[in-house]
Every structure is written in structure tokens, then in C-alpha cells.
Amino acid sequence: MALADTARAKVNLTLRVLGRRPDGYHELESMVAFAAVADRLTLSPGASTELTVTGPRAADCGALADNLVLRAARALGEKIEGLRTGAFTLEKVLPAAAGIGGGSADAAAALRLLAVHNDLACDDPRVLAVARATGADIPVCVASHACVMTGVGDNLTPLALPPLPCVLVNPRVAVATKDVFAALGLRPGELRAGVGDVLEAIVWPRPGASAEEWLDVLAGGVNDLEAPAIRVQPAIAGVLAELRAMRGARLVRMSGSGATCFALFESEDEASAAAARLRAGHPGWWIEASVLS
Numbered sequence: 001m002a003l004a005d006t007a008r009a010k011v012n013l014t015l016r017v018l019g020r021r022p023d024g025y026h027e028l029e030s031m032v033a034f035a036a037v038a039d040r041l042t043l044s045p046g047a048s049t050e051l052t053v054t055g056p057r058a059a060d061c062g063a064l065a066d067n068l069v070l071r072a073a074r075a076l077g078e079k080i081e082g083l084r085t086g087a088f089t090l091e092k093v094l095p096a097a098a099g100i101g102g103g104s105a106d107a108a109a110a111l112r113l114l115a116v117h118n119d120l121a122c123d124d125p126r127v128l129a130v131a132r133a134t135g136a137d138i139p140v141c142v143a144s145h146a147c148v149m150t151g152v153g154d155n156l157t158p159l160a161l162p163p164l165p166c167v168l169v170n171p172r173v174a175v176a177t178k179d180v181f182a183a184l185g186l187r188p189g190e191l192r193a194g195v196g197d198v199l200e201a202i203v204w205p206r207p208g209a210s211a212e213e214w215l216d217v218l219a220g221g222v223n224d225l226e227a228p229a230i231r232v233q234p235a236i237a238g239v240l241a242e243l244r245a246m247r248g249a250r251l252v253r254m255s256g257s258g259a260t261c262f263a264l265f266e267s268e269d270e271a272s273a274a275a276a277r278l279r280a281g282h283p284g285w286w287i288e289a290s291v292l293s
Contacts, residue, residue, distance in 0.1 A: 003043045033146045034144050039090060041089070046086040049073050070088075090106055092106075098258075104135050165267055271289040
């Protein structure tokens, strides 16, 4: 019997780059949530690990041999002798190279499906080790739960985020993460955050806090990659301007390294209405009304 899972879009509500380590990796602090809009992955048990891609964004996936689903599945097979595997089918809905972790979410879904198929816990150390080794965003996508992500993406602190209606917009331009970090321009060993920044770190609302409290706190955050991403792809500035002009938009920011941007609203009806108005004016953009959690 085939197993199925969803690969929800990852949205960085805040993202601070604290510095660059001597090994070249960047130290981050990001508040991450996940949207209801998602790719869908199924696993049909079989003797070999295979992948078929369907859906409206299938053409954006590139060469299958480089797909993170296969890379993660094969890496887990190398770590766990006798791993039961099979044929994956990916229905691709999320845009690629978009700052919402589409490929990472797909790989995370593959690891969760293989864990279920092999009677493993999703937080099995071997599963998490493969997630960390395969991609920086994959560990948080395995959890697929609102959290604060620190380090190089491997330290996760869960948060009790209430549902936040949103609109996600991508102008259908791909932005390579490496190009955005290059535009940020940190040298290995260089820091961006000092003691004062640490002391001013955001204090997140306690469990049970209202959406209004969360919106107030999130408004004090930033995405340090927004400015360098706009230098790489100026179209992002136009998306942000459009979202800031939308009636009812409470918070507008870019997610991850772009080019997807988001606006948060008080109600799903407001988010849906905003998405409809945007689609009318920009039929070529990828636009989704969703809910973050």
C-alpha cells in the first residue's frame, strides 16, 4: 500500500544572519512557520529507489538525479542497512529556488515516509543525521512545525504559534541562495551581531498568546537577506511594494533568500480577497492564500 505525506512550504517570518563561521557556513537565527500550501509525496514500496515528478511545477525541478528526495532517500539507505524503500511520486506545487524550502520540504517528506515504512521514529538520530547532511533547511522541514531555528539550521526550539492567515507571492523568478549570501558579502569568520544584538534578541510570546501579540512581536523582526536579495533580483522590491499596499496587510516581508514574499492578515477572508486582487493584476505571479502554523 502506498504511503503519502505533505511537504509544506517553509516561511521565514524573521531571519537574522549573525555571522559567517570559519568553515564558510552562516550562523542564523530564524523564526520559521509552515504554510498549508504544500507539495504531495507518495511512496509505493518496491525494490529500488525511484522518483517521478508531476504537477504544475514539475518542469521547475531540474534533473531528477539531483533531486533532494532521491539524495535523502539514498543517503538514508547508506546509513541503515536493509532499509525498505520504493518508488516516490512527487506532485510539485511549490515554486523552486523560491525561499520557501520546497526541495527541502520534499526531502523531509521522503525521510518521514521512509521512517514510517521502516518503523522508525522521525526523530531517529540516523534520520536527523541524514537530514542535516543533505541540506540546511531539511531538519526544520522534517519537524514541519513553527520553531526558532539557530546555528546552521540544526538547533530547533518549538513555538506555539496560533494560525496566521497569509498571502504568499513569488514573481516567478528563481533566486539562488548562494548568490544572495555572496551579495551579503561576509568573509569566513566575520560577525554581524555583537553583544548588543544578543541582548536585544526577540522574546517570543508564551503558549496561548493571541495572533495580535504575535503580530506585534514579529513586527520587530527583520530578514537580513532581504536587501542583498533585492540587489540580486530587483523584482522582489516590486512584490514587497504591492503587498504593503494591500488593504489589511499587517506585516510584509521576504521569506528566506527569496524571491517569495508574504503578507500576514487578521483573517482568512482578508487574505483570500488580497490574493484575488493580486492575481487579477499579476496573472504571471505565483500567488497563494494560506495559513501559517
